[in-house]
Amino acid sequence: MVVQQVRPWEWLSPTGAEGEPKPLTPAGERILTAASTLFYEQGIRAVGVDTIANTAGVTKKTLYDRFGSKDKLIAAYLQRRNKVWHLFLDDQLNQRKPGTPEEVILAMFAALTEWMTESQRGCGFINASVELAAPDHPAMPVIVAQKQWVRAEFLAQAELAGCQRAGELADRLLLLHEGALVSYRVAAMSHAPEVAHRAAADLLANWPRD
Template identity: 75%
Template sequence: MRLLVDRRVPAAPRLTPAGERILAAASTLFYEQGIRTVGVDAIALAADVTKKTLYDRFGSKDRLIAAYLEERDRAWHRFLDEQLASRQPETPEAVILALFGALTDWLAGSRNGCGFINASVELAAPDHPAMPVIVGQKQWMRAEFEAQARAAGFTAPNELADRLLLLHEGALITYRVAAMPSAPEVATRAAQDLLTTWPRT
């Protein structure tokens, strides 16, 4: 079985070596220290470039934030492809549980949880260029849950998708905020219970 919903993630931009260093440095700093606390001076220093080069490549810090999240989205989808290839789920229900199970490996060794959720808290402005990336990533997760639920023959697949997304995102938040390392495993078990009891058409 495979993922069913097209992932409309922008293709990776063509960057110069300096641009690649800037994006890599920003990605590490933004995720580890927070978007608002990291300034362009720190990013330029870590990337061994001037601020002028940073602005030449990305235009603004806000655009760099959006580029960071777009690359994180691409990384997440590549990771899911690898997870499904290794787990080889044979039914839509197994795909859903594999999406939950992937959280354990994705979060391994990380203290900071979901970069998209973290960014959404820090970026209060709804018109920030990164917000469509954040919203789109979560909408895709919900759409994939619904598509798999529909393929499995569950009734009210939209309602089931809503509940699965709440479990999935709740695990990400609880992992960090409540310092609960087992949150992905608990969410996976809860999703399995939900799928076991949900009626079918």
């Protein structure tokens, strides 16, 4: 069976629904790099534009000229993180070379284990969703699209594997995947990704096929 992976950058632009971002100037790149580190490590609400501008070595005027507002900078941060995650996952799949749809799904869970060793504060998208309560915040479409992408990949692979009720299986896999991220961060469960990987393997092994 030929595995037809949904390539991350084909299914979803890293910018969500707004298309590719404009190329950043050197100052814009410094701002986004500084904001990405500060937002992830300290929290979105805890970091002000003064801190970001000072860290990036620019004025607040330059920050606003490039990004328009802190809210739009938050969206840009998540867009950047989304792109990094997609490229990381694709690299992991290329290294593991899964040969069946089931192996693709399990490789995604294995990649989660690798990702979390470098992301000690958990999922940046989940963290942001907690801090950004307003549904109309510019970053919310990026957060929603990132989670929808994960489910869409699970669904595509489940359908390729001939699984019955593929949508329900994709829902369960998504709950395992996202639950591992939350448990890792909130419950200090460092082995959560490995537990989710084993649970996904058991789920796939016993799921009915056509």
